[in-house]
Amino acid sequence: MLPGRWPFALFALCALVLVFVTWQVAAGGPLLRADVRAAGLLRDSAMPDGPAELLADLGNVPVAVPVLAVAAGYAAWRARRARIARWWSGPAAATLLLAATLLLVVAMKALIGRPAPPGPVGGTGFYPSGHAATSAAAYGAAVLLLLPWTRGRIARRGLVTGCLPAVAGTGYGLVRRGYHWPLDVLGSWSLCGALLVLFALCVPGCGKSAGRRDTDGPPDPPVG
Template sequence: MAADRRVVAVVLPLGFAALTALVAVRFGPLLRLDTALSDAALRFARSHHVWRAVMSAITHSADQRVLLPALLLAVAFAVWRRDRAGVVFLLAAAATATVLRLTVLTLVHRPRPPERLTAAAGWAFPSGHTTSATIAAGILVVLLWPLLPSGRARAVLAAVAGLWAGLVGISRVALAAHWPTDVLGGWLLAGSVLTVLGIVLRPRPRDSVRPQPSGSPPGGDGP
């Protein structure tokens, strides 16, 4: 499992770096694919009003006015549980993702799609809503994981959190607020931050600590 995490911690940042380079140099085939997908999404949303309304509701669930209070609530919850590792992880994840995203955003300075179905401003790559939603989903899983009683409940938590983050990204393309690769970049960036910090900070669930054999000193042979 630890080896798998290390592989992911290498693959995701490399994928993000490669995608960033292609976007930065305005790689022709990638731009044409982005344009074709964005135009198709725009036409579909304009002709399907229920779809547009659903996508709008989902996209606004990841607005800063929603996620910032949620982050403060998560900090308060972790502090109340005296989960210092969780506090450090969630603050580090939120701060690191924000700094990296804004840095890349400024360096790449990619324009957004010209016709948009929701309010959006600033440069496009990587998607802020997508990055923030994915970071929030990861934080939610880390904080609630040790509180759930079974593997099935934890699988449901991870699936629901991942589905929401995925739908937020889809909504940004559906409403023509971002190009598809902006959203892919947001997923890769957030996944990179969550995976690397998960390895470095190791916010282990409390119930994952192996019981000590009788007579062993506390922490004597921990992983």
């Protein structure tokens, strides 16, 4: 596969997973039996309730949105200092990305009306997970905004690898505490994955490592 085509392949994969999982949940397909078994295994895992609750809280709006706001503010400041045309486009697009994610999640919850798992909550409207979508969209967009202004290959890799445990931990905590089924989380991840790929493709400079390959000086500003 050509290097320039991986974003399109990733978008297609996320979209296919989203469609398949949504179909299974809405139609009560056989995948739900595996979903129930996986939920039981995660609910019985050894992590205490307190740490699991803290992980689930990473998807709260008061936690995730300020992280994205700080990243957007820093990216806007750096782009304006570098005299980048439309320096505000990346942060503005990230804000729209999060808003669109939450609107899509609310619409899908209302249309599908999946019941809650046995646990502390009840009712319907649990697919996809709003907390999992918030964490994936906010932390993922923050990483894409910061990557062009992060100096050094190791630092850029650390930024990405630091985001992944936060998103994965949120999903695990939500299932461990009985707030969501595993497929609720997977649906949110696939939705956000597709939207983040579009974000990286449509916003100039976002997600790209700008500047020279050496780490002796500050990176050149991204083109945009």
